[in-house]
Amino acid sequence: MAVIHSDGLEIRKIRIGSFDNCCYVLVCPDTGESVIVDTPAEPEKILAEAEGTKVVGILMTHCHMDHILGHKVVKEATGAPVWVHPSEADVLPLAPEHEFQHEGQVTFGSITLRTIHVPGHTTGGTSLLWRDHLFSGDVLFPNGPGRTTSPENFQQLVEMLGQRIFTLPEDVKVHPGHGEDTVMGREKDQFADFSKRSHKSDLCGNVLWRDA
Numbered sequence: 001m002a003v004i005h006s007d008g009l010e011i012r013k014i015r016i017g018s019f020d021n022c023c024y025v026l027v028c029p030d031t032g033e034s035v036i037v038d039t040p041a042e043p044e045k046i047l048a049e050a051e052g053t054k055v056v057g058i059l060m061t062h063c064h065m066d067h068i069l070g071h072k073v074v075k076e077a078t079g080a081p082v083w084v085h086p087s088e089a090d091v092l093p094l095a096p097e098h099e100f101q102h103e104g105q106v107t108f109g110s111i112t113l114r115t116i117h118v119p120g121h122t123t124g125g126t127s128l129l130w131r132d133h134l135f136s137g138d139v140l141f142p143n144g145p146g147r148t149t150s151p152e153n154f155q156q157l158v159e160m161l162g163q164r165i166f167t168l169p170e171d172v173k174v175h176p177g178h179g180e181d182t183v184m185g186r187e188k189d190q191f192a193d194f195s196k197r198s199h200k201s202d203l204c205g206n207v208l209w210r211d212a
Contacts, residue, residue: 017041028109043070061137085124120157121146
């Protein structure tokens with residue numbers, strides 16, 4: 001588990017499960033309230049990292065299987081309400097209480113997260129922004145976008161990243177749904193290189209900006 005203390009927010013990052021999922025426990029130091037971002041396997045580890053805080057929300061960036069393996073356990077243990085994009089609500093094992101909207105907000109303690117809908121990897125992919133920290137889910141990783149299952153979905157994801165994510169400042173820290181963190185400026189540079197080149201019309205799947 002890695003802990004980042006940023007001005008007014010504590011970020012607890014847990015890498016768990018066979019898919020190297022990242023779960024985040026975000027804590028407001030002023031109030032002790034927290035939210036859990038995604039609920040992958042090994043829910044007991046998620047709950048352990050949230051211990052000592054008052055969990056007031058579970059925020060689902062999307063509902064692929066590997067992100068919901070621990071959902072029922074975490075939900076039942078905390079009793080916290082769940083936020084998810086409405087297009088993916090029926091995938092969860094328990095009905096969610098709230099729906100994400102593009103350019104909406106989720107507030108806990110003195111923290112307000114901005115919600116950014118970025119479809120393409122899934123229909124309801126939602127990233128969460130607080131100041132210079134972006135919790136990107138599976139829409140953006142170091143060196144490339146999230147996996148897509150069709151050229152149409154890939155093109156949609158590329159367009160949404162360009163319009164809604166790569167407009168953020170270069171110093172924004174990107175905390176993805178798997179693996180290592182990155183920085184927005186680095187990813188914007190790679191995306192700019194990708195955008196200058198022509199590409200196959202059937203491009204999709206696992207794409208790296210500088211290899212495609």
